[in-house]
Amino acid sequence: MDLIGMLALAVVAVVTVVLISLAPRFKRDQLRKQFEGNAGGSLAGIGSGFDSVWRPSAEEAHAGWEAQVELPAPAPTPGDKGRIEDGRLVIRVDDPA
Secondary structure: OOOOHHHHHHHHHHHHHHHHHHHHHHHHHHHHHHHOOOOOOOOOHEEEEHHHHHHHHHHHHHHHHHHHOOOOOOOOOOOOOOEEEEEEEEEOOOOOO
8 A cells, every 4th residue: 555545544543533532522512502492403304304204103103292292271261260370361270280
């Protein structure tokens, strides 16, 4: 092998080692951003478009999960005294414990 080939191989090896050593840090940063709620980015929703074409069952499962996660506000009943107290809307959630 000539000198340029050896240098190219050395650069590839160094870059590979550096990327492998930094991978946990990148993952940790991604998890932190996800927990903060801003993990998306400008292309975050592009995967759902591919899911609808290539894996429709995954899209249906995700839609079902979203429907279960979103809780509707309780509807008032005719005998309800109202939910506005001192000009503020109050929603009380009973604690099951």
